[in-house]
Amino acid sequence: MTISVDWQAASGSTACDIEFEGLQWVSDIDKKSGGSGQHPSPHELLDSALGACTALTLELYAKRKGYALAGIHVEIDREESGGIYRLIRRIQLLGELDQSTREDLLRIANKCPIHKALSGQFQIDSELI
Numbered sequence: 286m287t288i289s290v291d292w293q294a295a296s297g298s299t300a301c302d303i304e305f306e307g308l309q310w311v312s313d314i315d316k317k318s319g320g321s322g323q324h325p326s327p328h329e330l331l332d333s334a335l336g337a338c339t340a341l342t343l344e345l346y347a348k349r350k351g352y353a354l355a356g357i358h359v360e361i362d363r364e365e366s367g368g369i370y371r372l373i374r375r376i377q378l379l380g381e382l383d384q385s386t387r388e389d390l391l392r393i394a395n396k397c398p399i400h401k402a403l404s405g406q407f408q409i410d411s412e413l414i
Contacts, residue, residue: 286305287305288303288304288305289303289304289305290302290303290304290312291304298313298321299313299314299319299320299321300312300313300320300321300323300324301313311323311324312324312325312326312327312330313325313326314326315328328363332361332363332372333361334399335361335372335374335397335399335400335403336359336360336361336374337359337399338397338398338399338400339357339359339374339376339394339397339399339400340357340359341397342393342394342396342397342398343357343376343378343390343393343394343397344357346390346393347390350389352380352382352386352390353380353381353382354378354379354380354382354390355379355380355381356378356379356380357376357377357378357379358376358377358379359374359375359376359377360374360375360377361373361374361375362375372403374394376390376391376394378390
């Protein structure tokens, strides 16, 4: 699995193009740092990965368990201080769900793959090619 990211000075833009298996999207620095404000920043992409993974994990689990989950709304906020990158995730579960089901869904939200990845240790190996 390889994601490729390209930026060209000739573009006159700070945005970079991202591609993975035929899918394409764009990321840019935030507006206060000189970006256009038209594309999510790398931080926003990272934060949104947790929200999307949470919703998709809960959707699949609820279907498998037969829960009456009508919808999911996830909000992610970020705080950075003292070298800590803290994500605050608020999950709204829609539908007729009893407390036990809600608690089970929260347990599963904490097991989504991105939550587990972000809660673990990272190792990044860089090389020039």
